[in-house]
Amino acid sequence: MSPRPDFPAAPDWLRNARVSVAFLDQPPGPADFEGLVRADIRLEAGRIAAVAPAGTAPAEGAADLDGGQVWPGxxxxxxxxxxxxxxxxxxxxxxxxxxxxxxxxxxxxxxxxxxxxxxxxxxxxxxxxxxxxxxxxxxxxxxxxxxxxxxxxxxxxxxxxxxxxxxxxxxxxxxxxxxxxxxxxxxxxxxxxxxxxxxxxxxxxxxxxxxxxxxxxxxxxxxxxxxxxxxxxxxxxxxxxxxxxxxxxxxxxxxxxxxxxxxxxxxxxxxxxxxxxxxxxxxxxxxxxxxxxxxxxxxxxxxxxxxxxxxxxxxxxxxxxxxxxxxxxxxxxxxxxxxxxxxxxxxxxxxxxxxxxxxxxxxxxxxxxxxxxxxxxxxxxLGLPERGRIAPGLPADLVVFRGRGMTELLSRPQSDRVVLRGGRVLEAELPDWRELDAVLGVAEA
Structure with a gap:
């Protein structure tokens, strides 16, 4: 997937984010009616350094999510x-x-x-x-x-x-x-x-x-x-x-x-x-x-x-x-x-x-x-204690969406999502179906 062109390759902060209470051990603020908490997330050395109240992050070195959601991988x-x-x-x-x-x-x-x-x-x-x-x-x-x-x-x-x-x-x-x-x-x-x-x-x-x-x-x-x-x-x-x-x-x-x-x-x-x-x-x-x-x-x-x-x-x-x-x-x-x-x-x-x-x-x-x-x-x-949550000390393997509330998130495919691995933007692209034609011995019409 192609990340948004304005998104830093390795941000220090994810600023002005929404995060579901499902992912948080200690929410940094109150949740709204959809279970979403406003937060700033600090990234350092490939890991999550802090989950802070919204408004904590400086503008410099931060990716401003404009209220978009952040999910763990x-x-x-x-x-x-x-x-x-x-x-x-x-x-x-x-x-x-x-x-x-x-x-x-x-x-x-x-x-x-x-x-x-x-x-x-x-x-x-x-x-x-x-x-x-x-x-x-x-x-x-x-x-x-x-x-x-x-x-x-x-x-x-x-x-x-x-x-x-x-x-x-x-x-x-x-x-x-x-x-x-x-x-x-x-x-x-x-x-x-x-x-x-x-x-x-x-x-x-x-x-x-x-x-x-x-x-x-x-x-x-x-x-x-x-x-x-x-x-x-x-x-x-x-x-x-x-x-x-x-x-x-x-x-x-x-x-x-x-x-x-x-x-x-x-x-x-x-x-x-x-x-x-x-x-x-x-x-x-x-x-x-x-x-x-x-x-x-x-x-x-x-x-x-x-x-x-x-x-x-x-x-x-x-x-x-x-x-x-x-x-x-x-x-x-x-x-x-x-x-x-x-x-x-x-x-x-x-x-x-x-x-x-x-x-x-x-x-x-x-x-x-x-x-x-x-x-x-x-x-x-599956016994994976470092997966599925957003908390200090865990890997900065995250997915960033433009969708703010849940109806925005779930009404479009979010094809412009940004995938972070170790705090850096992942450049992986979706493979083309045609790559399998030779393996399958057939091309789908």
Whole structure:
């Protein structure tokens, strides 16, 4: 992205700024009705030196934001960089979950060489960096024999991008693939790669529906794989509108019963919003008791869920974010899939994710601390204490917007945003889609 021409390359101060209370440990002044505080931010040696009351900063050496907002660098806690951008060569013919699953399976088996995965994975990283993301977790399809290739690409790019984006990875495969020798192989590879153990709470070839009779035994075995290797857990849970999909409650109860000490994040949890009220309340309480983190993917799930040809969708495909948050559960939003059969759109832009989340999930009236769902909350869920906040001593990795109030911020793409890394303007540009034409073997018309 091209920074504004009047913006200093390395400002000493960000003057006359607005900052959400979601990002501040100690607000330097009162918040307005949208949860925004007027502030001046001092930058020194690549870090935040002070968050001061508005009017503190001198004019010289400062970037005057004229009331524009400052956000910490985004944290995208749930992505699929290994399957990203394959849409031009492998579309989803039906637009639903089953069509997406079959299309990705076909593409993965035929085309996912190291070169192919690397090119698409790094394209996604370049988009995310230019938009202001500083940390992310990507899920990696972990099916043999292809899985080890993608994990090798992850390790290579994680190291190559160190200092630009903090990259974590989690495995993803159906629950029954973790039983027996294959489960040990996956868990060992994840541990050796410094990853997170992840799976989906459905069986191979199936959808998220009624739990099979041996679900609890398989879930306990999965937890034992993580426990034996000291791994965190990240799960794709109940991604359907089938009220028989009730894995979330069992995961929470299992976490407590086993005394599992590492972080557990659960994504999607769509069917919870369609459950009977009593069961939904019980599940929300269990999640709070277990200390689970919930991450929701509203753009992707609105695209996939309740899709029937010739029929208007009747529900939004998302989970009970307000009820979970009210119970004390940490709730994040993330981009999920990007230009692949699970979601045909997207650009790895967490501002777009938050903008659409605010509309889809009603994260407004008031906004309160909901901006933390794209920054602070995922940073906490991923164990990144220096991310997601604006406070003295933290890295000056920030995103500066012209938008002042939240309706200004969320009504335009903010394409003139300025991304600061280490207090300096980042010169990264969004890559052109045409760079992928040769990799994909097709040019999108």
């Amino acid at each position: 985004f944290v995208d806690g749930h992505k699929h960089l290994d399957k990203g951008h394959i849409w031009p060569r492998m579309r989803n013919p039906t637009g639903d979950f089953f069509g997406a699953m079959n299309a990705v399976t076909s593409d993965r088996g035929a085309r996912w060489s190291a070169e192919d995965v690397r090119a698409r994975f790094e394209f996604g990283l370049r988009c995310a960096e230019a938009h202001g993301t500083v940390a992310l977790r990507t899920h990696i399809d972990t099916y043999y024999p292809q899985g080890p290739t993608s994990w090798a690409v992850f390790r290579e790019l994680r190291d190559a991008w160190a200092g630009r984006i903090d990259i974590q990875a989690s495995s993803i495969a159906p629950l029954d693939r973790f039983q027996g020798e294959e489960g040990d192989r996956i868990a060992d590879m994840v541990a050796e790669s410094g990853g997170v153990l992840g799976m989906v709470t459905r069986l191979q070839g199936g959808l998220h529906d009624a739990l099979p009779p041996d679900f609890q035994a398989m879930l306990d075995h999965f937890f034992s794989l993580a426990e034996a290797r000291g791994l965190e857990i990240d799960l794709h849970v109940d991604e359907s509108g089938d009220t028989g999909a009730r894995a979330l409650r069992e995961i929470a109860l299992t976490t407590v019963r086993r005394g599992f000490k590492n972080r557990v994040q659960c994504g999607h949890c769509c069917s919870l919003s369609l459950q009977p009220e009593e069961f939904a309340r019980e599940t929300v309480a269990a999640c709070a008791d277990a200390g689970l983190s919930i991450i929701v993917l509203p753009m992707c799930n609105m695209y996939l869920q309740d899709r029937v040809a010739g029929r208007t969708p009747r529900w939004r495909g998302v989970t009970l974010v307000h009820e979970l948050r009210a119970a004390g559960v940490r709730v994040s939003v993330a981009s999920d899939n990007c230009r692949d059969p699970f979601y045909a759109y997207g650009d790895h832009d967490m501002l777009e994710v938050f903008r659409e989340s605010a509309r889809i999930l009603h994260l407004d009236h008031p906004f309160a601390d909901w901006p933390g769902a794209a920054t602070r909350f995922p940073a906490e869920a």
